[in-house]
Amino acid sequence: MSGVFDAVIIGAGPAGMAAGAVMAERGARVLVLDEQAAPGGQIYRGIEAMPAARVAAMGADYAAGAALVARFRASGAEYRPGAMVWQVVPGEEGHEVWFSIAGKSRCVVGKSVLVAAGAMERPVPVPGWTLPGVMGAGAVQVLLKAGIGAERLVIAGAGPLVLLLAAQCLALGVRPLAVLDTTPAGNFAAALPLLPGAVRGRGLGYLWKGLLLQARLRFGGVRVVRVTDVVLEGAEAVRAVSFRAGGQVQRIEADIVALHEGVIPAQQMTRALGCAHKWDEGQRCFRPVLDGFGNTSVHGVLVAGDGGGIGGARAAAQAGVVAGAEMLRRAGRVDGVGRDAVAGPALRDLAAEVAVRPFLDRLFRPAGLPGDEVVVCRCEEVTAGDIRAAAAQGAQGPNQAKAFLRTGMGACQGRICGPMVSEIMAGARGVSMDEIGYYRIRAPLKPITVGELAAAGDDGDD
């Protein structure tokens, strides 16, 4: 693993695999690092090991991942699973990437670094969301992909994943008790003007797929209810979910409740690198500022895939190809013309792929902010009210709130509470999200032991 790589790619999801493959196929030296045990990222998780029948139940979009993983494996890109990247240091000559495998840390250098670290589920701070048995819908899907189905499950949320997960559960013989649709009432009307744009490219196909999923659920006998005011009940673990529907408070007893309000870019790494970010009002999240080839504001650091803004698996793969082409150019393997030849088709597909997004984003835009009593920082158990009180005492933004309350200082290093704390502070102070900003993120991106840090890089290379 020694020497300077043309590119070090962080993440072996669709974006990272596509970028790695397109580069390695053209003779570039590429290293792909991923924390997971196998390639696939969030979407194609476990795909190589999954029995065919289950692949079919997960749907055609999932099955499509097998070809990409196979191509990546065959491309000649060096791939390290179980490799957690904890620090990236940009430099003039190349960028240092520090990562940990099995408790040992080492460093590699890349002429370019591609952050293909993907997305995370948007946190869903509702009363009781810290109770055992309450999970992200994505988490329930991860378990499903691992061959574990949730019984006595209620899915509450908004967005494409809600319907998809319900349909996947159904196909695998674990019928959810109910789907509680939390899409805010006014959203459809607000999204309607965006519909004409959404039917371009592959948009119509996606909208059609959504309708199909709804029909399948109805046919499968899954109750779908429009609700507001979701509250989880229980003492040691969740026992029931209550909500308001049709003007009444109702209640369903459940063992597992899956919450979902969409996915957002995982900002930790691009923030730590000091990349410029901008608030995306449509997707209600921060995203790194990128040029058309995935370049961030930090020289030689690129982003592809959902880490740069949510576009889904196919868009991630296309963006990976585009970034791969740019990194080939940066490494001197192709010139500008050569880059455009590689990137051109992917850029066109990418545009067709994301045409539907503005409509979906507006349609599923979550409403409001948590009430004062709701825990926002799960690690340090800080409530929305605590954060508002800090703002009232003069805290100007998330970093001061953090210093006052320890919010964001726990084990998850602010990943979960960060997006909410910024929004709550912005709301309390009446300023824009771009003005309020975000936590200052520092290494290590994930915890490593003092012992490992003390010996970091001592082994030389293997």
Next chain:
Amino acid sequence: MFRRFDAASVAFTFEGMPVMAAAGETVAAALLAAGVRSVRTTAVSGSARAPWCMMGVCFDCLVEIDGVANRQGCMVVVSPGMVVRRQVGAKDLG
């Protein structure tokens, strides 16, 4: 709770009790499949927690694995004979 679709063949223990996992499965997934509700208590208030994200983001799946405290159960694949314990509050450095 949770139901397994396939047979589980890897044996490990949680709090001294035998648990089975499928090959390649993470500790957090295996514990949930085995009916474990809460895997840890917090260091702040002692409240019970269980995996929330299953993808390495939230750190609510922390457990002690083979004597090492505060490990992310959702990121560690079960190996035969692994000794897993509930993470009770803060890590004890001994």
Next chain:
Amino acid sequence: MRGFDLIVIGGGLVGGAVAFGAARLGARVALLDEGDVAFRAARGNFGLVWIQSKGAGMPPYAHWSRQSAALWAGLSDALSEVTGVAPALRQNGGFAFCLSDDEFARQAERVQRMHNESGGIGTRMLDRAELRAMLPQVGDEVVGAAFCPIDGHANPLLLLRGLQAGLLAKGGEYLPGRHVDAIDYDGGFTVQCGAERFTCAKVVIAAGLGSRDLAPMVGLEMPVTPLKGQILVTERVRPFLDYATHVVRQTDEGSVMMGDSQEDVGFDIRTTTPVLKDIAARNIKVFPLLREANVVRTWGALRVMTPDGCPIYEESVSHPGAFSATCHSGVTLAGAHAMALAPAILGAGLPPAMKAFEAARFKSGKINVPSF
């Protein structure tokens, strides 16, 4: 235009302590500060109330630090009483470890020298056995330590929060998001922040690294420069270390802070792997059990250094009523700043004993080596 008895510029630990101390006495006080992200030692520091090495070669600084140690408990009580936010003060002594016999000898000599210069505060050298009797977890490579019974530590973030809350509770105003651009003088002071103007009878410049540019506006000099320190902090672990030490301390909530690096690199607060690695390795030598603790965060922050490392306090001759206040130990000196400096500023001015802290000393050409 709003008027105050006292405006303090800079909402770090120095400014916060002076402002709270003055508001406590009934003055109408405003504390002007910058926004969410600024160069702020107050949010990046280590939290030691560290006396044993302060003021080598400058006895007035040694005495001032000792006075602060004595006043700290009163500050802590006042904050708890007024705000309910206790700054987690522990003053049960502090250890400076020696990793070689050489270091032990040098440390012992320094303790003796300070004793001779400024009088005794009970600092004593502990050999291996004595040290292990007090701190059983100490590693084999530690040959001994200097132990000072009046050293301690506090939670600097709670201290900062408490000082600001205390100021508000006492009727003062915390005005963040105000970068002071200019100060005018016509017998009283007019402080400008963008389009806003505030007037006051007295003004204190306690703006950390920002003081350098502000001081000349009122005929003062504060030639401070940045000195970077990197710190790493672990997850919460069960209590194992109750004392302050110069390289590592366990906070009230259980996390462990490490770091004593000093780098003269300008306004650069990035962390660097070689320095962090070094801090980690050194601390494992001191407490081998730390090997297993997870590092959750690291940061770099800038110390506010004067040329000799000692504080500056002075009232302007040309602009009476304008004061400078800066130091590189804002936690340690918080007791003195709130309970002694603030009353002096509000009252008859700085006592003659504080002449030693005037900036004119840098002109005399005789500058002491910084003492940390």
